[in-house]
Each structure stands twice: as structure tokens, then as C-alpha cells.
Amino acid sequence: MKIVAVIPAYNEEKNIERVVRELRPHVSEVVLVDDGSSDATGERANRAGAWVLTHAINRGQGAALATGMKFAVDNLNADIIINYDADGQHSSEEIDAIVKPIMIGRADVVLGSRFLNNNSNVPFFRKIVLKAGIIFSRITSGLKITDTHNGFRAFTGEAAKKIRITQDRMAHASEILDEIGRNNLRYVEVPVTIRYTKESMEKGQSSLNSVRIVWEYFSGKLFK
């Protein structure tokens, strides 16, 4: 089984080497999509043993993910594709758990959920925003899941081919769920741990950005 991890990254030079090195023992290949970073993200990831695809200009996380997944399927013939965050929020030891439902043929898509166990120290306000996002995505996609905006996922190569990510920016998380529903893919959720560090909270999405993401989602839907 060829397992390829796809990491979208934007200005993550601080953590990226550690993240790539942590991942490599658990997967066959690591593909880093450098989404127009102005720092040394790409170079460092490459040095740490990752394939590096460079977006000449910043196109957003959804676009970067789509680029990496296309490359993993078309060029690396991946059997399983993993989505993984560049900021070190995920735990590489959980790769085996997230891949397992696909290995045993129980699912086409595996979604990480930080709410299935209580290991993640989710800040209070962030929790409220995420819960609202979950209700929103349940309505739009019809999928009954506990965590809709988790960047830790696994797909079979076939499933990855079917999923079309057209939302370049952050609304892709909801779009992936819609695509799972539309293509009738079998999905399961697996508990994962998200490490909220001071740094990741500063660099990552502001909770207030959720309003903007909802807008992007609808405008993308209406004017496809």
C-alpha cells in the first residue's frame, strides 16, 4: 500500500522540518504544497525528505490541498492519501489509526475528529465556533459527523479522484463533506488529538474568520 501524506503549507518554516520528519516513518511519501510562502518552507521540507510542489502565488489552503492530492494520485499512484496540517497540530502516531478503516476495507474516507475523545485542549470560544460549523455542515452536506473542520483526513486513491475541491480558500472543508455525500463514499470518523499551542492559535484561523468562510462557501456554491 502506497500511503502519501499531503501537507498544504504557507510560511511554516519553523515547524515544517520536524513535521515532515515525524511523518516519514509512517507513510511512503510526503508531498508538501508550498502555497506561495515568502519564507524557506519549501526548501526546508525538501531537505527533510518531502516532495515539494510550489504555488508561484498564494491560492489558499483548499487549492494547495487539491494540487497535492492531484499529484499524489496522478504522479505517485497513491493508494491512500492523507491530509495533514503543516503547523504540527496533528500527531503522526495517529496515522496508523486514521488509515486502518481503509486498510480493512471499511471506508473510502476517514475523517479525524477532535470531539470523539477529550484529548484535545480545544479553547472554549473555538469550541463554540466549531460546534456551529458542525451544525452548518450537517445541514449542507447531510453527513452526521462530530467534527467538520478537521484537517486530518485519509482517502483511498479512488475517493481522492472523485472529490473535486473548487473552493480555493478555507471553505474547502465543507466542500469535501459535500463531495463525500454527493459521491456516496463510505466514511468513518476516528478520534484524533489536536494540539493547540499558543503559536498555532496565532498563526491559524481566527475564530471570527468563520463568518467569512460561510460567505465563501455560499458564493462558491451559487456561482460555480
Place this chain on the structure above:
Amino acid sequence: MLIQILLVAFSVFVIWRVVLRFKNKELSLPWFIFWTLFWIAVIVVVVLPQTTEVVASWLGVGRGVDVAIYVSIVILFYLVFRIFIKIQGIEKNITDLTRGKAIREAEVPKKDERE
């Protein structure tokens, strides 16, 4: 009135620009016709405001000026909509180009010097 002279002068100026764009092939024939007629209509309305009264009573709107404003707003919204769609298309094209280039120029992993 001065405002009429200014508006007519401006409209003539825009028509001149439209003709230039069309000559330089920056504007397609349908859009050339649309914009020329549009600005000619503006001139007619400015010079003979009473023409709008005819349209107004025909449409059941109180005053001719109101008709002009309603029509302008509808046209503006439509143009904004068109531009919006166009930009989405352009964004998609840029992403596709960026993606193609990224994949064509994929960098092979370097041997990790720590191993």
C-alpha cells in the same frame, strides 16, 4: 442648463472611447452596440427629459427621473454580477495555471542529511 451640457459632453466622450476600444478590438460587436446605444439614450434623456415621462407613464412609475434611476440601478447590479462571475472564472484559471506549474516543476525529495 450647465448640467445638461456637462452630461452630454461626458456621454460624447464615452462614446468616443467606446468606438476606440471597438476599433482596437478590445470590445466585441454586441458590447459595442450595447454601450453606444446606452450612451445615446443617456444623451436623449439629458437633452429631452420629457422622453422619460412617456416611459414613466407607460411603466406606471410616477416621474421620469425615477425611471432613469431605477433603470440605472438595475443595469449597475447586472454589471456587478457579470464582473463577479468573470472574476470567479479568472480566479479559477489562475489556480489551474498555478497548479499545473507546481506539478510540472515538482521537486524530488532530497536525501535527508540527518539519516
